[in-house]
Amino acid sequence: MTKIALGTSGEATQPDCIRALVVEFISTFLFVSASVAATVAAEKLAAGAMVGLIAVAVTQALFVAAVVPAAHISGGHLNPAVTLGLLAGGHITVVRSLLYWIDQLLASSAACFLVQYLSGGLRIPVHSLGSGVGHFQGVLWEIVLTFSLLFTVYGAIVDPNRGAVDGLGPTLTGFLVGANTIAGGAFTGASMNPARSFGPALISWNWTNHWVYWVGPLIGGGLCGLIYQNCFIVKSHVRISTEEGAY
Template sequence: MRAFIAEFIGVFALVFAGIGAIHVTEGGELVAVALAHGLAISLMILAVGHASGGHFNPAVTFAMLITGNIKLVPAVGYWVSQLLGGLAAAALLAGLYGGEAVLKGTPAVGLGFSAPQGLVAEVVLTFFLVLVIFATALHQKLPVAAFAIGLTIAMDILAGGAISGAAMNPARALGPAVVGGGWADHWIYWVGPLAGAAIAAVFYTQIYMVSDEEEAKLPVDLTPDQPAS
């Protein structure tokens, strides 16, 4: 239950901060919007990530599931908690700012871009995000992992926000869509993140983590300073 609550809080903070920044800046300050999303995730990982691993994203949980880092039953609990967190944040924002603000903060394909372009953007941006998560948090366990992940989210929004809204997270899209009614091309925000996360997880696990495990099994070369015993 501690883990489920943590996942709820993490997504709640992401949606609340993200849509709030979009509303306050009227969508005209991309750097502020990117930082709001990135900081929300970084700080929530530091605050409650110890309880759940700090997924805060159904696509990340899916990546962990297919690589054996979480079992199916808790993964389902994570997904439910994440989606409820996004829905609760969107509902609160609608009460504070109105439904129109939530609608404007719902990820959508940008003007001048097509749905396929939006899909590709979500796949690529989520690939970057999950790659950094696996490298810094899961594999190397770096102390700066929380900030590396948050900076990746900010980078992705700066790079792809104009194309797809750079959601990279089905929970970031579903809650606002339910409350604000913005369902245009909604499928992109499920297919793209899940595909990108799966590709990144399998890629990193097979190329880097498996290689390290194989190297660890190799015999150590004996030198004069390492006599056989």
Template sequence: MVKIASGSLGDSFSVGSLKAYLSEFIATLLFVFAGVGSAIAYSKLTADAALDPPGLVAVAVAHAFALASAPLSPASSSNSSQVLRASRLMELQQGMNAVEGVVMEIVITFALVYTVYATAADPKKGSIGTIAPIAIGFIVGANILAAGPFSGGSMNPARSFGPAVVSGDFSQNWIYWLGPLVGGGLAGLVYGDIFIGSYTAAPVSEDYA
């Protein structure tokens, strides 16, 4: 059974924790910049808020590269109308209701977190090097291709919340919190309980001497 460990309050403000916070902030910033930036750029180039197949592929590839690639050098600006049009990629598309949107986000977030576990967080497999970020980037791109025309393919509350803050449009934003939280939690439980289970590290080499 997966266990949740909790540390002390002091641990939250240790040097290591502060570095982890900064690392997560920078990584999320770059990811959202590349993803939303690609949507804004495509809208600006086409002067059309609708996302056609080539645009969907461009956005999916941008998100995939943002996760799998080295650091970016963001240097752009956009007005609020452009951000609003990009944020509409995270509102439900016509014909989708809220329940369907939540289910879609649960499924694709499950796929993402499951892939993270399988490639980067499974102690039985150990380190598999650069394969992990490439695989994670690919599953994000594939999920956006599959879910983009329906729920937008968020998989990450920060990906939806950031544009919503800038645009001031929080309509249906809860879908992109509930779906990823449930999907990610389910993936953790399934992979942790079924595949990792009660893992015990192998004895150190000295034990065999």
């Protein structure tokens, strides 16, 4: 079973941690700005629901594919659920995870304030449950969507034995984010990211069902991190002896 590293209080003042926090803030800020701006633009142009959903999906997919490699200093998490998933797998300390969470929420809030200002005060849409979708269904949707996101992150980026997909991790993750947005957008908005939901809720001061967008993604991300790290990542390779009597 993978051990979770606690870290130290002094970690926050280490140069590498400070650089990572700055990069994580910038990358999360840019991601939320692009995602929220695409949503606002779809409403402003009165695009059909499906057209608007596809526009957001494409924006998020392209952005993840482009920015995650650029944010390699911090790992380009952009998302508290991704951070928790990596924490569960022992890839980041508890202390740094908490710092990342604060960083991501501040970046999301700043991004939403900027988009509202640049759009002339247009409404910032919040994530909400679709018609007929209950709380439990919403949580399950977000668990499944976020689990699949972390499954891709682990399989295409984290796993040292990723084979043929080596180097394609961010692009494949971006595709997955786009596909999940189209698949789950009509039901929960397909957040998969508590920070992405937090900024719009804060600036709109609309917290209706907001807890769903924390509980679902965090369960999905943490669960996938535990399962993938402990069940699928091969930590060592022992060469099979070819000598006689090896058995």
